[in-house]
Structures are given as structure tokens and as C-alpha cells.
Amino acid sequence: MGPTDRHDRLRRWQAASLLAAAPIASLSAADAPVAAPPSPPGQQRVAPSALVEILHQRILAGRSATATLETWCAEHGLAEQARVRAVRVHGQDKPAPPEVMAALGATPQTPLRYRRVQLACGARVLSEADNWYLPERLSPAMNEVLDSTDEPFGRVVSPLGFQRQTQADQTFWPPRGSGDHATVLEVRALLRDNQQRPFSYVIESYLAQALP
Template identity: 70%
Template sequence: MGPFDRTDRLRWQAASLLAAAPVAAFAAADAQTGLNAPATPQQRVEELHQRVLAGRSATATLEAWCAEHGLADKARVRAVRVQGVQRDAPDEVRRALQVEPGTPLRYRRVQLACGQHVLSEADNWYLPSLLTPAMNAVLDGSDEPFGRVVAPLGFQRETLRDEAWWPARGEGTGATVLEIRALLRDSAQRPFSYVIESYLQGALPH
């Protein structure tokens, strides 16, 4: 290659780099815009879905969610008991808890709220005989979340069924975006609680 050819090639390479620079800059800007774009409601539902599945306690997961998304000044989840509701345990609940039809179970229905936001509703059947008397007294006489009360049992959470929806099922902030059925086992691997959790559109940040 002669001197003239070499110079000509260098000029062509420089021109190519200059031409490519704006394209690369626009691509980087688009990528950054994508990273900074707010998540869609469907993405929020899936994020919440995965967080609940990965968490050891729904209460702790929702408190972290509430704090991260600024749903309340103080990110503390409270259980608002729904009074006057009593539901017999379906057969699938007793099978999962490995108890006979006549074994006493207690039922608790609550709404889990953070600030002014109702995040979820839960139907919970549990074995009082596997809880301490103090735990049963707190559950009977207060609005403390179940997961917080039974935390000393060192429980593990097993997801039995889960399903997410977007658009949500129902109307307004009370519409359901996620339903999870889970079994709680104590440190001795004894099942003691069966819960059906309905996560509501009110849990999604605006």
C-alpha cells in the first residue's frame, strides 16, 4: 500500500468513526431512557409476585415493599381484622394441614394495610395447638399480623398455588392482582397454617 492509499484509508476510518458517534450516542441515550422509564403496572405486579414468592413472610415482604415505594410515612404493616366472618376449612385445607375432620382449627380474616393503603386480604386457617398460649391470645385479641406473631416458631413458607392478573380482577384499588395459597411449617416441619392471600391493586405504587 502506497503513502497516498494509507492516508486515504485513515481519512475514511476517521469519517466512519465520526458518523458512528451520533448513532452510538443516541443508542446510549435510548438505553438510559429505558432504564429510567417508570415501571408499568404489569411490571409492578410481576415484581410484587416474585418478591412474595421469594420471601419468608408476607408481612415482612409487604413492609419492605411499602418502604421502598413510599406508600406510607411509616412503613409498618398492620392487620385489620374483618369481624363477623367465619368460614369452615375446605377439605384441601385439612389435607394440607394433615388433620382429621374433627380437629379444631381457628380462622382469621384480615386486611393487611400500610398507611392508607390496603395491600392484601387473607383467609387463614391455623392449628392453635401448635402455637403457644401467648401467640393464641395475641391473635384472638389484637390486629397484629399473623406472620409477626408466629415468627418465633422459625416457620418456613411453602407456596402451593399462585396466579397473577393484569388487568386486575375487580374494580378500583380493591381489585385483585395476585393470589397465593401457602402453607406455613414450623421449625419441626409441622404444617400449622394454611393461608389464601389476595394482593390488591392498592399495593401498586402510583
């Protein structure tokens, strides 16, 4: 066998080796594990106690509890239409506690009105509130709406450009109480108009139904 024959055989052997190796390399690439895509951030479950604290901070930072709850309802899909409505609770009038009278600068002779409502979004009752307010610091139109409708207080008095001043706040986990009235957050707040005059004192109980 001459040098030319040996060279041709070597080239044919190298070509055959490459062809034999190609399927193995292709199979190895196909069988290699594929990394799973990361889970979307929105699918990460948040513990209920952490949700309570998030709601707590939102309420404290917000100017209006009604507006804050509407945003919360929309973010967590609590109802098809994220609009908070007030449901008046009649026949449960309460005299203003001494701390409420003092915060409002009211005396026993000061005209004072009381309003108890539930704030609901869809079928969920998100909060219950006791509200004592000074009608003389509201416009006649505002008083008429508050007396005759279930419109949320914060929405009615929004033209006053009011600010909330938190007086006390506390979270509860596990919830305080049971059933539909189980409370996860209580906030006591004084509302002041754009002249810094106090005109309303609210005690708000946020319910477990506010959690998604």
C-alpha cells in the first residue's frame, strides 16, 4: 500500500468518525435540562399578617379611607367594579365619648351628629366606622347628602380639602372577634378642614373581608 492509499484511508476514517459523533452531540443537546422560567412576581403569595400591615400603612398614609379602599379593592380584585359604597346602619346612635368631644372642641351644647356606616366593595364589607361630626363646619348641601343618602363621608366632604390626623391605631392578627365582624385593624382619626379646624372624628374597624 502506497503513501497515497494510506492518506485516503485516513481521511475516510476521520470523516466517518465525525458523522458517527454528530447524532450523539445532537441527542445530548436535546436531552439537556431547560431552566424553568421564573414565576411572575404577582403570583408570589403574601402572608395575611403582611397584608394587614400593608393595608395599615396605606390607611395611615392616605387622605381618605374611602379612596384608599377603592384602590385596594381594585389592586386585589375584590369586586368586578372597584367602587366603595357606604351602607348606613340605622338605630345604633352612640353618644360621643369624652375623648371625641375633646378632640372636636365640642361642649354638651355643641350640635353634633353621628353616622355609622359600613364601607363595602362588591359583596365584601371592608370596614365599619363610627363617625361624629360638626354639621356647622360642613356646607348645607353636604349635610343634606349625609342625612339623606348612603354616600361615603369622605367623598361628600372632599371639597373641604381635609386632612386625616391619626389619634390611635392597632393591628390584630389573628383577627379580633370572629365571623363577618372579625377585625384586623382599628384606626381612630381626626379630620381637619383646609383651615385646620377639626370637624369629624372617626373610629374605623377594618375587617378580615378586606383581605384577598
